[in-house]
Amino acid sequence: MKKNKIPYLLLMIVHLGLFVVTIIKKKDKKPLLLYYSGIGMAYVFEYVVLNIFRGYRYYPKVLKRNRLDSVFGAIVSQALIVPVSAIFITFFQLGWGWKIFFTLLYSGIEQLFIHLKVFKNRWWKTIYTLISLPFYFWLVSKWSIYLDQKPKKWIGYLTLFFTFWVNYLNINFVLVAFLKRIIFKKGWSLRKYYVNFIIAPIYGFIQSIIGVIVTLKNKKLIGLGLLHLVDQLFYRLKLIKMKKWSVYCFLPIHIVLLLVGSIFKQQMLHLMSESECSQRETKKIQSPI
Known part of the structure; x- marks a missing residue:
């Protein structure tokens, strides 16, 4: 070692x-x-x-x-x-x-x-x-x-966003560093890895915004279609370089992250529900009728 x-x-x-x-x-x-x-x-x-x-x-x-x-x-x-x-x-x-x-x-x-x-x-x-x-x-x-x-909505939205964004960035790193499958780039820059880690978070940002919206609206099928459209757009703009792969291989990643997003959404709703109940109980104790 x-x-x-x-x-x-x-x-x-x-x-x-x-x-x-x-x-x-x-x-x-x-x-x-x-x-x-x-x-x-x-x-x-x-x-x-x-x-x-x-x-x-x-x-x-x-x-x-x-x-x-x-x-x-x-x-x-x-x-x-x-x-x-x-x-x-x-x-x-x-x-x-x-x-x-x-x-x-x-x-x-x-x-x-x-x-x-x-x-x-x-x-x-x-x-x-x-x-x-x-x-x-x-x-x-x-x-x-x-x-x-x-409990505030913007905290819940940002927490859900970070869940998607972090996972998209980590998956991109694993694919590039260990599997050598996908890389985000522009042109034929010699600093391709530098460019990749500039573009990948932007890609993840866009996909995470879509993921949050469709998770909150419970429209996973529509969301999957929108996520795939962004993949196609990045590919046609030549921001994604594929090696023996297709943008359709992103679909399982999107499906898994949408499922993860739904789980985290339910956890947040449960946590916020408990907080609201706790606050109501506190108010009753402080102001008995």
Whole structure:
């Protein structure tokens, strides 16, 4: 095993353990809803800082292509380490002391990774990590409150959107990095992987908006047709390059994600229904007739 993999593997094991503990102990809180929201927020950050402006690079040495290898490291960070710690802090109601502790811990790990040459800052600085992580932990905590105690439609819509978007981005990465099946590109750019990770989130954004609308309206068949039309449009605009594949092979992906979206929709409706009942009971106690 290459030495670069060891630090990433250790972090993955520790945070998978935290995730399992959170799921077991707090399953009544629907942790997956908050988990996908946390990943979605982290992916928005990563899209800007890593994908567009290339603020840093990861070197886990898992994949041969440097760009794909860096994105793999980013997924470990933004889809596991950071959101798992955020929901762990939130569901176990750990205060600001713990938020600061995790911030200092991850900033220290960042410096250690730089020293080990498994991570490299470009224009990004560790001080930015020290500033951004407490804000992220606070945002996830507020998101949980809105989901659990103050049901608002826009929170539900965004949570459902992040569920679709995160899965579309992860599926794109697996297809490109491991199966070498699809890549989003424009022209014959030598930086095809850079272009792919610029276009893929835009594609996922469009498909996720459609997924949210048809899931809320319970029009899955119509939604499947619209999702396929977007696939055809991207293909005809030559934004999708196919290798021994057809855009029709996207259909099973869309079907699965529409089913997942329906499950998450039901969880949100149940959670918000419980919150409304709890609020009504509280009002009755506070204002007895």
